[in-house]
Amino acid sequence: MTTPEQEAPTVRDPGRDGPVGAVGLLAEAVTVLDAGRPRPGNEPPTVIDPGRAPMPAGHMLPAELLERFEVVRELTGNGSQGEVFLTRERSSGADRVLKVHHGPPGLDGHVAAYLTRNRSLHVVEVHEAGVASGQPYEVMQHVPGGTVRAWRDSSPSGVDPAVLTELVGQVSAGLKSLHDNQIVHRDLKPANVLVRSAEPLEVAIADFGISVHVPHDAIYRPEERDTVGTIPYTPPEYLAGGAIEAGFDWWSLGITLRELATGELLWAGVHPDIVRSQLVGRQIDVDGVRDERIALLCRGLLTTDLRFRWGAEQVDAWLRGESPAVAAIPAPTSSSQTAATPYVFLGAEYHARDLLALSMSRHWNVARELLFGDDARPRRRALTTWLKQFPDHGGLVREPRGLRSADTRLLYLLRRMDPGQPAVYRERDITRAELAVLAQEAFDEVEGQATGIITDLWQADLLPLFATARGGDGLAEIRTQWHAEEGRLRDLARGLRPDDVRAEFQRLSRQRESFGLVLSLLAACATDATRSELQLRLGREDRALQLPWFEDLVRRRDYWWIALALAPYANREADRLEAEERQRRAHDAWLRRTAWQRETLRRLNRPMALGYAAVAVVVLAVALYALVTFSEVVGFASEAQILDAYLASVVALTVVLVTESLLAWDAGERYHPAYSFFGGGRVVLGRIARRLLTRRIAVPAVLVALAGLAALTAFQPVFVPFLVVALMVVWTVQRYLAWRERDREELAIIAAG
Numbered sequence: 001m002t003t004p005e006q007e008a009p010t011v012r013d014p015g016r017d018g019p020v021g022a023v024g025l026l027a028e029a030v031t032v033l034d035a036g037r038p039r040p041g042n043e044p045p046t047v048i049d050p051g052r053a054p055m056p057a058g059h060m061l062p063a064e065l066l067e068r069f070e071v072v073r074e075l076t077g078n079g080s081q082g083e084v085f086l087t088r089e090r091s092s093g094a095d096r097v098l099k100v101h102h103g104p105p106g107l108d109g110h111v112a113a114y115l116t117r118n119r120s121l122h123v124v125e126v127h128e129a130g131v132a133s134g135q136p137y138e139v140m141q142h143v144p145g146g147t148v149r150a151w152r153d154s155s156p157s158g159v160d161p162a163v164l165t166e167l168v169g170q171v172s173a174g175l176k177s178l179h180d181n182q183i184v185h186r187d188l189k190p191a192n193v194l195v196r197s198a199e200p201l202e203v204a205i206a207d208f209g210i211s212v213h214v215p216h217d218a219i220y221r222p223e224e225r226d227t228v229g230t231i232p233y234t235p236p237e238y239l240a241g242g243a244i245e246a247g248f249d250w251w252s253l254g255i256t257l258r259e260l261a262t263g264e265l266l267w268a269g270v271h272p273d274i275v276r277s278q279l280v281g282r283q284i285d286v287d288g289v290r291d292e293r294i295a296l297l298c299r300g301l302l303t304t305d306l307r308f309r310w311g312a313e314q315v316d317a318w319l320r321g322e323s324p325a326v327a328a329i330p331a332p333t334s335s336s337q338t339a340a341t342p343y344v345f346l347g348a349e350y351h352a353r354d355l356l357a358l359s360m361s362r363h364w365n366v367a368r369e370l371l372f373g374d375d376a377r378p379r380r381r382a383l384t385t386w387l388k389q390f391p392d393h394g395g396l397v398r399e400p401r402g403l404r405s406a407d408t409r410l411l412y413l414l415r416r417m418d419p420g421q422p423a424v425y426r427e428r429d430i431t432r433a434e435l436a437v438l439a440q441e442a443f444d445e446v447e448g449q450a451t452g453i454i455t456d457l458w459q460a461d462l463l464p465l466f467a468t469a470r471g472g473d474g475l476a477e478i479r480t481q482w483h484a485e486e487g488r489l490r491d492l493a494r495g496l497r498p499d500d501v502r503a504e505f506q507r508l509s510r511q512r513e514s515f516g517l518v519l520s521l522l523a524a525c526a527t528d529a530t531r532s533e534l535q536l537r538l539g540r541e542d543r544a545l546q547l548p549w550f551e552d553l554v555r556r557r558d559y560w561w562i563a564l565a566l567a568p569y570a571n572r573e574a575d576r577l578e579a580e581e582r583q584r585r586a587h588d589a590w591l592r593r594t595a596w597q598r599e600t601l602r603r604l605n606r607p608m609a610l611g612y613a614a615v616a617v618v619v620l621a622v623a624l625y626a627l628v629t630f631s632e633v634v635g636f637a638s639e640a641q642i643l644d645a646y647l648a649s650v651v652a653l654t655v656v657l658v659t660e661s662l663l664a665w666d667a668g669e670r671y672h673p674a675y676s677f678f679g680g681g682r683v684v685l686g687r688i689a690r691r692l693l694t695r696r697i698a699v700p701a702v703l704v705a706l707a708g709l710a711a712l713t714a715f716q717p718v719f720v721p722f723l724v725v726a727l728m729v730v731w732t733v734q735r736y737l738a739w740r741e742r743d744r745e746e747l748a749i750i751a752a753g
Helices: 109-118 149-154 161-180 247-262 272-281 292-301 312-319 353-362 364-372 377-387 406-417 432-444 449-459 463-467 475-494 499-511 515-525 528-545 548-555 557-593 595-604 606-634 639-675 677-694 698-715 719-752
Strands: 069-074 082-089 095-101 126-132 135-141 193-197 202-205 338-345 348-352
Touching: 069 095, 109 126, 149 247, 161 202, 161 247, 161 292, 161 312, 247 292, 272 353, 292 312, 338 353, 338 377, 348 353, 353 364, 353 406, 364 377, 364 406, 377 406, 406 463, 432 449, 432 475, 432 515, 449 515, 463 475, 475 499, 475 515, 475 557, 499 515, 499 557, 515 557, 528 548, 528 557, 548 557, 557 595, 557 719, 595 606, 595 639, 595 719, 606 639, 606 677, 606 698, 606 719, 639 677, 639 719, 677 719, 698 719
Parallel strands: none
Antiparallel strands: 069 082, 082 095, 095 135, 126 135, 193 202, 338 348
16 A cells, blocks of 8 residues: 655545555555555655644554554654554554544545445445544454556556556546445546456545535535645535535546556646646646557546536446547637746746736735735736736736725735636635625624625625626626615514513614625525524524514515514513513412511501602602702793792602502512612613614704703793602602502412412
8 A cells, every 4th residue: 555645635524534445545645555566756744633632652543442453554654634554454454554533523424324335345444434532433344555646657658558558447437436426536546546456457436535525416615715726636616615426526537547547647736726727717728648548538627617528428428439529628818928027926926917916815815915905006906017028918807996995905806817716715615605604704793804805795795796706607687686685674574562572673784884784685695494494493493482573574474584583582572571480480480488577567667758849849849949940040931830840849859758658658678679660660761762763863863852841940930840849740640550550469369379
């Protein structure tokens, strides 16, 4: 078994460990090779997830594995993905390859089930996959014949076409088996094709560490767009924001075949940004493939348009000697022209503006500060001068007037340089699928990059621009739907009931200016599957919460997204109501326990209640006399009116004192705070304030009320005491009736107990 050299490293899924497969297929440092195998130089290290450290040297296998396997030698040294050992199984004496990952999750569960049970002859055999002491591991067959990459490295003029034809037949059979079982390999390359036997030839696909289960025709993993796979073998539609589907592996087979047929490693030593640009923007050159049949197969497999790329059906036809049609190669565009004088960006020289635009889009923050940061005008002027080397002067897309954001200005600059650039903004793909991910991220966060991107997309109306870019299919429709959803959700929010619910939604909108945009984008990007999942989620919430207003939202399809936004509030309300219910039950139990002393406590506390009533009258007296004094100072009322106002105040206060004292005497201990002037007043003022705030007229309403009171006091002060006494009597009667109603309820509770 051997390990690969000179390959670009396979990059892992965020949060996943290194790939799983037959030993020797991982680009690890300090690799131990099979006896007699020379090591080519310049082997790059394998890239691991950010924040993860390589396993310490000398790490031992978990004890439970050491009991079953005797280590013959370590095949990958201190690998960054995991450690791979050639072992001898103690029970059978058979040679086995054992891979131990640094940590979870290891193999995709569906992939592991396939490899251990239903695999093809041309897929490496995995005897078992499990977890030992928290570390995933796989036990695989030992394949000592090396990989087909050795053929490429030892055949500068290319591998024999007959051998390649047999290889294609076997690898194609392995891929068809994977795809029939809803698995996409995602890392097919010469280093991941093992040679079981040279005579007769028998090969097997290995290394399934980043393979995924694709239960439908395709799945989207936009968060992994730049962090997964080996870039030279990654298809252009995936790099441009497309989905993961079977065509991914057929493209990888095409690159593998092209390298074996020419004996050359594509893009050796080329910067990844340039490789991405070459993959996304240009057809792969197969002129170096001498055999016409192999060249035809390469052109079919390396068709950039996924719709016309060869798959299992065309490869089978080619193996039968037929010549399926190959899609025409697109003509070169003006943005792929080169300049005589290079432009230097991040230490690299660029002669082609599309490559420069791609590099800047991949290093967005650096490019933004360089061209639109402080004192950036000379640097922009230098770039403009460089662009004049091109026939159209880099003016293919004009920047609209009025742009203020540095990010949007950079976007239009990059589109001027390369109108065919993929839909990328602030280092995020702007595709139909990615917009849904962005909206979900922004919905889950308070403030962050996703929220800022969505705000820019709306305010600068960028989706029509992205709709013309590669990967921008469907964005024009999303833009139309987004605007429609934003207006509809705004109208629906105005009609929310009850008032507290409407006030909460308005609070959320005020707290985050982009809240409505994010919610409406979620609605605009939703698929039927997303809506079904949302319906199930809201249904579960509704059954758990038992809130009538939330049930009403869930029942009406148009309100689902508002219900999603209000779900946290609904949970808090349900908790509050549950706490109140527990409090009520505890209070009812207390009433029953203390029923014998209820009347006694009420009578004994009457003096205290009368004291609260007297203090309330004193406060009211101060307020009334302050108003009458105000009228006397401003001088609009006559002296007779002022005197009448003082006398009216005395009468009003007497009436208030009598009515308030009667209520306090009757309620006794229960008077304060529930039914007193101070406690009841706080409740009333709170309700009025909430109603006013809900309608956004709090300040105007308060100002109008104060102005009216001031005018009445200034010109007709005698009416103020009568107005006060009238209001107080009405309010006192209401409090008395409320007290009596509550008293009857408590007596009923006591009687029921």
